[in-house]
Amino acid sequence: MKRNDVYCTIITIGDELLIGQTIDTNSAWIAQTLNPLGIQIKRRVAIGDCKADIEYALDEELKLSDIIIITGGLGPTADDITKPLLCAYFGGKLIMNELVKAHVQHFFAKRNRPMLESNTNQAMVPDVCEVLFNDVGTAPGMLFRKNDKLIFSLPGVPFEMKHITTKHLLPIIQSHFVTNNFIHRTIVTAGEGESFVANRLIDFEKNLPHNIKLAYLPKLGILKLRLTGIDIDENELDRKFNDLQELLADIMVAAEDIELEKQIGIILKNKGESIAIAESCTGGLISSMITSISGSSAYFKGGVIAYQNETKLELLGVNTKTLQTYSAVSKEVAIEMANQCLQKMNTTYALSITGYLEQGECDNEVWIGLASATQTLTFKISPPYNRQKNAVLASNTALNLLRKFILK
Amino acid sequence: MKRNDVYCTIITIGDELLIGQTIDTNSAWIAQTLNPLGIQIKRRVAIGDCKADIEYALDEELKLSDIIIITGGLGPTADDITKPLLCAYFGGKLIMNELVKAHVQHFFAKRNRPMLESNTNQAMVPDVCEVLFNDVGTAPGMLFRKNDKLIFSLPGVPFEMKHITTKHLLPIIQSHFVTNNFIHRTIVTAGEGESFVANRLIDFEKNLPHNIKLAYLPKLGILKLRLTGIDIDENELDRKFNDLQELLADIMVAAEDIELEKQIGIILKNKGESIAIAESCTGGLISSMITSISGSSAYFKGGVIAYQNETKLELLGVNTKTLQTYSAVSKEVAIEMANQCLQKMNTTYALSITGYLEQGECDNEVWIGLASATQTLTFKISPPYNRQKNAVLASNTALNLLRKFILK
Numbered sequence: 016m017k018r019n020d021v022y023c024t025i026i027t028i029g030d031e032l033l034i035g036q037t038i039d040t041n042s043a044w045i046a047q048t049l050n051p052l053g054i055q056i057k058r059r060v061a062i063g064d065c066k067a068d069i070e071y072a073l074d075e076e077l078k079l080s081d082i083i084i085i086t087g088g089l090g091p092t093a094d095d096i097t098k099p100l101l102c103a104y105f106g107g108k109l110i111m112n113e114l115v116k117a118h119v120q121h122f123f124a125k126r127n128r129p130m131l132e133s134n135t136n137q138a139m140v141p142d143v144c145e146v147l148f149n150d151v152g153t154a155p156g157m158l159f160r161k162n163d164k165l166i167f168s169l170p171g172v173p174f175e176m177k178h179i180t181t182k183h184l185l186p187i188i189q190s191h192f193v194t195n196n197f198i199h200r201t202i203v204t205a206g207e208g209e210s211f212v213a214n215r216l217i218d219f220e221k222n223l224p225h226n227i228k229l230a231y232l233p234k235l236g237i238l239k240l241r242l243t244g245i246d247i248d249e250n251e252l253d254r255k256f257n258d259l260q261e262l263l264a265d266i267m268v269a270a271e272d273i274e275l276e277k278q279i280g281i282i283l284k285n286k287g288e289s290i291a292i293a294e295s296c297t298g299g300l301i302s303s304m305i306t307s308i309s310g311s312s313a314y315f316k317g318g319v320i321a322y323q324n325e326t327k328l329e330l331l332g333v334n335t336k337t338l339q340t341y342s343a344v345s346k347e348v349a350i351e352m353a354n355q356c357l358q359k360m361n362t363t364y365a366l367s368i369t370g371y372l373e374q375g376e377c378d379n380e381v382w383i384g385l386a387s388a389t390q391t392l393t394f395k396i397s398p399p400y401n402r403q404k405n406a407v408l409a410s411n412t413a414l415n416l417l418r419k420f421i422l423k
Numbered sequence: 424m425k426r427n428d429v430y431c432t433i434i435t436i437g438d439e440l441l442i443g444q445t446i447d448t449n450s451a452w453i454a455q456t457l458n459p460l461g462i463q464i465k466r467r468v469a470i471g472d473c474k475a476d477i478e479y480a481l482d483e484e485l486k487l488s489d490i491i492i493i494t495g496g497l498g499p500t501a502d503d504i505t506k507p508l509l510c511a512y513f514g515g516k517l518i519m520n521e522l523v524k525a526h527v528q529h530f531f532a533k534r535n536r537p538m539l540e541s542n543t544n545q546a547m548v549p550d551v552c553e554v555l556f557n558d559v560g561t562a563p564g565m566l567f568r569k570n571d572k573l574i575f576s577l578p579g580v581p582f583e584m585k586h587i588t589t590k591h592l593l594p595i596i597q598s599h600f601v602t603n604n605f606i607h608r609t610i611v612t613a614g615e616g617e618s619f620v621a622n623r624l625i626d627f628e629k630n631l632p633h634n635i636k637l638a639y640l641p642k643l644g645i646l647k648l649r650l651t652g653i654d655i656d657e658n659e660l661d662r663k664f665n666d667l668q669e670l671l672a673d674i675m676v677a678a679e680d681i682e683l684e685k686q687i688g689i690i691l692k693n694k695g696e697s698i699a700i701a702e703s704c705t706g707g708l709i710s711s712m713i714t715s716i717s718g719s720s721a722y723f724k725g726g727v728i729a730y731q732n733e734t735k736l737e738l739l740g741v742n743t744k745t746l747q748t749y750s751a752v753s754k755e756v757a758i759e760m761a762n763q764c765l766q767k768m769n770t771t772y773a774l775s776i777t778g779y780l781e782q783g784e785c786d787n788e789v790w791i792g793l794a795s796a797t798q799t800l801t802f803k804i805s806p807p808y809n810r811q812k813n814a815v816l817a818s819n820t821a822l823n824l825l826r827k828f829i830l831k
Binding site for chain 1: 438439440441442443444445446447448450451452453454455458463464465466467468469470471476480483533534536539541542559582638640699700702705706707708709710711713714715717719720723724725726727728729730731733734737738767768769781810811814
C-alpha cells in the first residue's frame with residue numbers, strides 16, 4: 016500500500032557535535048538523498064556519546080518515525096559505544112563476522128599497516144542485525160528491524176556513510192516502503208529582498224494547489240525559491256514553475272539550484288569570453304568565489320587586488336589626478352579601475368570594486384565598475400551590515416551585475 | 424545554588440534544514456559560546472515549519488533541558504510560523520512593540536527602501552515574552568520563562584543570532600543560573616597534525632588534574648588546544664597552560680584564541696612592515712583572509728591574482744623562459760612570483776603560491792614562495808582533500824610560513 020507519510024529521523028551521535036567542534040554535513044546529504052524517494056525527514060537529533068541519551072533518543076524517535084538512521088559512534092576508539100548499545104537494545108549478542116574480518120585484515124594488509132585489536136573488534140557484529148558491507152572502510156553498517164520499522168546504523172566518515180547509503184540503504188528502503196513522489200524545482204534570483212519578492216508572489220502563492228509548496232531560501236544578495244510537488248504530475252509542477260520564472264524573469268539568475276559564480280562560468284564558457292577583476296575593498300573575495308569553481312581557469316585570467324592607493328596607481332595604472340580629485344571610493348576611480356584592468360589583462364570583460372565596508376568616519380559606500388570594449392557602467396551600493404557580511408553582499412551584488420552585463 | 428548540570432537543547436526550525444538544502448552552522452557556534460559558561464548542550468533537534476512538530480519538540484525538550492534555544496522561523500514571509508505559535512504556546516497574544524516598530528522603520532528609511540506590511544508585522548511580539556532587541560536586523564529575539572526554565576527564540580540569520588546571543592542571551596543565562604566556574608585557555612598551533620601533537624602531549628595529559636580538561640580543535644592546517652579548568656584556581660590553570668606553551672613552543676602561533684591572519688597583522692603593524700601577495704591556485708583566498716581583518720590596509724598593499732600563465736608573465740613579470748622550462752607549478756616560478764611581487768609592490772615581504780588543488784592528470788602539488796630584500800624561501804605541500812578544502816589548507820599553510828618568515 017502506498018503511503019503519504021513515511022517518516023525518517025536522523026540521529027547523529029558524538030560529543031564533538033554537541034560542543035560545536037564538528038559541523039554535521041552528513042544529515043544534509045542523507046536528507047537530499049532520501050527526499051526524492053518520498054521519504055520525509057521528520058526530525059534530526061544530535062546527541063552525545065552517552066548510553067542513556069542514545070537509548071532515550073531511540074525510544075522516542077521509534078514512536079515518531081518509520082526509519083531511523085544513526086550515524087557516527089562506530090569507530091575503533093574507546094568513546095564509541097554505539098555498536099554494543101544497539102546490540103543490547105535489540106536483544107542480541109556480538110559475534111565475529113568472518114567476511115567482515117577478512118575484509119578488515121585485507122584492508123590493513125593492502126596499506127602495509129599493523130592491525131590493532133581494536134580493529135579486529137570492528138568485525139564483531141550483533142547477531143540480530145543484517146550487516147551492510149562497507150567496501151571503502153572498516154566499520155560495517157547495520158540494519159535492525161522492529162515492528163515494520165527499519166533502524167540503520169552507519170559510520171560517521173562521510174564517504175563511508177555515502178557508500179553504504181547508496182549501495183545498501185536506498186534499495187532496502189525502496190523495497191520496504193511504497194511512497195509518495197516528491198519533486199523539487201528551484202529558481203535562483205538576485206538583487207531583490209525576500210519580503211519584496213514575497214509581495215510579488217502573493218497571488219501566485221494563494222493559487223497554488225495544496226500539494227505544491229513554495230519555500231524562500233535567502234542568502235546575502237541571493238534569494239532561492241523552491242517549489243515542491245507532492246504526488247503530483249510533473250507537468251503540473253512545471254507549469255507552476257514556468258509561471259514562477261515568468262513572474263521573476265527580471266531578477267532570475269537560473270532556473271536550477273546553482274551558485275551565481277558557477278552560472279557566470281557557464282555563460283562565459285559558452286560564449287568563449289573571459290573576465291578579469293580589480294578588487295579594492297573586497298580584497299580578493301570575488302576572485303576567490305570565481306576560482307572556487309572547478310575549470311574557472313578557462314575564463315578567469317586573474318586580477319589585481321589594489322588595496323592601497325599606491326597599488327591602484329602603480330600596478331593598475333589608475334591616474335593620480337583621478338585619485339586626488341575624486342578619492343579612492345568614487346565612481347571615477349571605479350571606472351578607471353575597470354578600464355585599466357580590461358586593457359592590462361586583455362579580457363572580454365573587467366569588473367572593479369572600491370569602497371568602505373565598515374561604518375567609521377565614512378558611511379558604507381561601495382562603487383562597482385564594469386567594462387567591455389564598448390561600454391562602461393558603474394553602480395553604487397550601501398551595504399548595511401558588518402565588515403564580513405558587507406563583503407559577501409557586495410561580492411554577490413557585483414557578480415550579479417557582472418552576469419547581467421555579460422548577458423546584455 | 425550552584426549547579427553542575429545545566430542542560431540546554433538547541434531547536435532549529437526550517438524545512439530547508441530537513442531537506443538538506445541548508446547546513447546548520449548556528450548550533451555549533453551556540454554550543455561553543457555556551458560551553459565556557461558551564462552550560463552543557465544535551466541535544467540538538469532540527470524540525471520543519473510544522474505547528475504540531477514544533478509544539479511536540481517544545482513539550483519534549485522542556486522535560487529534558489533547563490534552557491531551550493530556538494533558531495529560525497522568524498522571517499517576514501508566510502512560511503515562518505514560529506512567533507504566533509510560541510505566543511499561543513505560552514498563552515499570550517501578539518501586540519505591537521513601538522520600540523521595535525520605530526527600529527524597523529528606521530532600518531528601512533536609512534536604506535531608502537519602502538516598508539511592507541510584512542515588515543511592520545515583525546514589530547508584533549507576544550505580550551508574554553521579554554523582547555531581545557535586534558540592533559542589526561528587523562526580527563527581534565524573544566525570551567519566555569516557564570517553571571524556572573528559559574526559552575529563547577532567535578532569528579536564523581547567523582550574524583543577527585550571534586548579536587542577540589552575545590548582547591542579551593549570555594547575560595540573562597549568567598544571571599539566572601549559577602554554574603560551575605569554567606575558565607578556558609586556548610593556544611593556537613599550526614603545521615602539525617592532531618595525532619602528532621596528541622603524541623607529544625601523552626605525559627602532559629596523563630598528569631592533568633581531574634578538573635582540567637584538554638580539548639583538540641582542529642581546522643585545516645590549524646590546531647587549537649583548549650584547557651578548561653572547572654572550579655579551579657586561575658593560577659593553577661595558568662601553570663598548566665605555561666607548561667603546554669613550552670611543550671608546543673615550536674608550533675605555537677599564539678597563546679590566545681586568535682586567527683592566524685589576525686596574528687600576522689599584529690606582528691606586521693608592530694614592526695611597521697608591509698606585505699603583498701601573488702596568488703595563482705588559491706585565486707584570491709589568501710588575500711581575502713588577510714583583508715577580512717579590520718585595519719589590514721595599514722600593512723597589506725595588495726597583490727596579483729595570476730590565475731593564467733599570461734597574467735604571470737604580463738602583470739607579474741615572470742620570465743617566459745622560467746615558465747616554459749619548469750612549468751607554472753614549480754619551485755622556480757614560485758620564487759619568481761614572490762620576487763617580482765616584492766619589487767612591483769615595494770613591500771617588506773611578498774608571498775606567492777602556485778599549484779594544483781584537484782586530483783586530475785597531475786597530483787595535488789602546491790609551491791609556496793616567500794621573499795624579502797635579503798632572502799627567498801620555497802616550500803612544497805601536497806594537500807590531500809578536495810578542491811575547496813585544499814584551497815583552505817594551502818592558504819593556512821602559506822600564512823603560517825609567512826608568519827615564521829616575518830618573525831625570523
